[in-house]
Amino acid sequence: MNMSGDQIREGLRNDEFIPFFQPVVTLHTGEVAGVEVLARWQHGSLGIVPPGAFIAIAEQEGLIGELTAMLVWKAFTAARMLPDPQWLAINISPHLLRDLTLPKRIREAAEAAAFPLNRLVIEITESALVENLEHAQTISRELRAQGCRLALDDFGTGYSSLLHLQSLPFDELKVDRSFVGSMTERRESRKIVSAVVGLGQSLGLETIAEGVETQEQAEMLLALGCEMGQGWLFGRPVPAEQLSDVTIARPAVKLRLTSSFWRDISYNSPPGQRLSHLQALYDGAPVGLAFLSPDLRYISINQQLAEMNNVPVQKHLGRFVSEIIPGVYPQLEPHLRRALAGESVTAVELTQPATESRDDEAFLVSYLPAFDEAGEVVGVSVTVVDITARKRTEAALRESEDHYRHMVELNPQIPWVLDDKGMATMIGPRWRQITGMSEEDYRGRGFINALHPADQKRVVETIEHSLRTGEPIDVRCRVRTSSGEWRWIHSRGAPRRDGAGRIIRWYGSADDIDAQKQLEEELRRRVGEVNLPSSEIA
Structure with missing residues (x-):
């Protein structure tokens, strides 16, 4: 059953389109690498409507952009609970690859939902590349520059071209379900899957097999060198309320002698x-x-x-x-x-x-x-x-992470991040060194407990004022050290805004100014001595 354009418009007005999530599993470990977003229509009278009944009509009626925006926002919001480093994959319609503002809109949606773009995979079908390769190149490179990864979806289903793999910066290659479903019975399908996996490996791309439904298919894919699988064998698509269930590891795929x-x-x-x-x-x-x-x-x-x-x-x-x-x-x-x-x-x-x-x-x-x-x-x-x-890539990444961690630990400043409500989401490791506070202790407004009682109200009022006005945060206060002493710090920060001008986060840092404060006190004391009345000097 195909839905009409008017029905889709009504569904958009009623906010009825929702994301479902299906796990993608690393075959040799059983760990969930990420989840793919699949569109569903929660129709008032028909129940859950599959995408085949409305996606093509939405594209024809020019509604696919609005529908995608609704799904992406909901998916980003739900995916915040995914454990790091599990990623989120979103399939982009060929029609949207004509819009050069697509990367900006994806970035703004991710920032508004506080979902990191380096854990986002954008899936592009080969048919989208045939229509306008130049636009696809521009959009793909901008998405990569934002931190997104790219996957070529449904590879080998009619528009296959090595030019596409050479021309665009893909990270993943997805083997179409039509070949995976018949590979245990048809030698031709098995050869095609083997060739696609080999092509991905030769180009340094991760390979994902779609439509894995049987243990035998999974074993064969593992033996051919395919890295990940997706399909009913590992889990059916579920709504956001059940997302936590699909992130649990499955048993690793093992080659059985009975295959x-x-x-x-x-x-x-x-x-x-x-x-x-x-x-x-x-x-x-x-x-x-x-x-x-x-x-x-x-x-x-x-x-x-x-x-x-x-x-x-x-x-x-x-x-x-x-x-x-x-x-x-x-x-x-x-x-x-x-x-x-x-x-x-x-x-x-x-x-x-x-x-x-x-x-x-x-x-x-x-x-x-x-x-x-x-x-x-x-x-x-x-x-x-x-x-x-x-x-080598893993080793380079570990080394890069070590360098960054050492830089943060050696930095005399204390970097911090507040959300749009002024709640602390991150304070640098020197905060713990100075105050003894754990991450659990300082999150939200917990960091206020480390401040001098005489400074707490003033600091809270300064933050609230900046939240209302958007003015930079600039405040000096005393913090209690783990040894029980009080030290002066100077904390400054500025807001980060989304494309609509809304504040989505505050970034700043705190400097230890205790030595400066002591010098100022000593200077005031000495100036006071110089200005004593002559009657007190005699």
């Missing part, structure tokens, strides 16, 4: 056909793959893994693993022995130290035993994913 995909490769085919099946998969796979004999010799290997080992394919065949990669073999051998004993070993992180010709590298390795008709292990299937770039 029909792996059975087909391992023991339901004659030996010659089995190898041809393996080689066909190797040739199209985006990750490193190999098959080892029971004595741990290479039976077959694909080009990707050969390049990781820095040894040509032909020189691997028939040789022991310990000969090809002697430097890391001691790390691998215990896991290989477990696989030979019939155990599936997945997601083992391996570090290869730097050499004269290569920097240090990191890999995610999985070993899956293959069985014959009698159930005996006839070899080990190897999957290797190069995670070096990801590890």
Whole structure:
């Protein structure tokens, strides 16, 4: 059933469009990486109406901008409870990518709801890029400059072009549900999913599979190197009231020996056909793959893994693993022995130290035993994913965070942030060093308790005056130190406003001026002595 334009207008007037949220899960850990916003219509008489009944009509009637604004505001407000670093993903209609003010409007909505843009993912469909690539480039780069991440949605559904991936600064690639849904039955779909995941990895993009409904699909995606999954297997879309339920981690995806995909490769085919099946998969796979004999010799290997080992394919065949990669073999051998004993070993992180010709590298390795008709292990299937770039990015981020933390800790000033009602949301670490107050103690107006009783009323009145007038905060007062002494500080701050001129936050800092105050008191005392009457000097 399709709704009419007039019905949609009435729904907008009645504020009936609401966001639902569906989790996106990291496959090898089960942790929730983020949630995607999905549009729903809470119709007065029809109940919950799915997006297929109104999105296309809203686009045709020119109502998609108003509808999106309503959903985005509600989604940002609800998503404030998401634990850091879980992110929020919003799908943008192709029609909105014609509007060059889109980044500004998204930024203003996020700031008004106090939702950080560095935890926002903007999903763009390929069809949107076909209509006006130049506008899409401008808008995408501005969104990235604001801190947003970008995902290319529904990749491979008819408008696929490497030009799009080259021309726009995407961070994520989403595999369309039509391929994921049939990948366990159709070899063609499996090859397409493998190629898309491989393309994402080669470009340094995270890959997310949509429409994951079965455990077997999840296992296959994990084996192909896909990083995240989204679908009914991990959770159905829920309204904002149930958002906290979808943020809970799920069980990690594990490769099971009963998977029909792996059975087909391992023991339901004659030996010659089995190898041809393996080689066909190797040739199209985006990750490193190999098959080892029971004595741990290479039976077959694909080009990707050969390049990781820095040894040509032909020189691997028939040789022991310990000969090809002697430097890391001691790390691998215990896991290989477990696989030979019939155990599936997945997601083992391996570090290869730097050499004269290569920097240090990191890999995610999985070993899956293959069985014959009698159930005996006839070899080990190897999957290797190069995670070096990801590890270096994580290390650089940790180093950057350490630098920032040290800068804040060494800064003699005390930075602070108040919300639009004058409640403290952040005070720098020196506040705790001076006052002994924890974050829980100072939040809201708790920081007032650290001030001298004679100064408290004056400080509150100064803040309230600035909230009413928008004038900068400028006040001097005494704070009680953790040792029980009183020290003078000078606190100054200014408001930050949104696009409509409303104050959304106050930023400022406090300086320790106790030494200055002591000098002023000493100066006043000495001036007083100089000005004593002559009768008191005799």
